[in-house]
Amino acid sequence: MPTGIAVVCDTDDCLAVYLAVQTGDDGDERSADEVSRIARKAAEGAGWVISFGFQQPVMTCPGCADGRGPVLERGICQRCMGRTDASSRCVYCLYPGQPEQTDDD
Known part of the structure; x- marks a missing residue:
């Protein structure tokens, strides 16, 4: 099973979290x-x-x-989990998120 790692911002009152890290699923144990x-x-x-x-x-x-x-509001930003604007750009870190996919087939 893959191991996930969360990194949190050390700034007071910041809710930023980075979750996109996996250490692998090869069964190897890793040290802390x-x-x-x-x-x-x-x-x-x-x-x-x-x-x-x-x-x-x-x-x-x-x-x-x-x-x-x-970061005071949680959202869907992949880099900090902050809120994104209408163009899917994070209002805190300015990460350009992916626009939502629609099924217009």
Whole structure:
């Protein structure tokens, strides 16, 4: 079974979450340190800012890092789970989401 990893923003009152990380389903067990490294690398690739405080990684979502956060409303953004506008763009991190598919066959 695939293992999912959630990364949350460390900014006060921010609801941003990054869920699109899977460590694989090959049955291999991974150490907590290895899973943490995978999560940090994936989040950083998605625009999250990683820094260190008190010898622990501090995760900051793209919206907070660019001054548009904190994420106060949940939505469908793949990068931070923030609310999207009518054009499917996140109002917090500006991630251009995919327009909804319609079945007009």
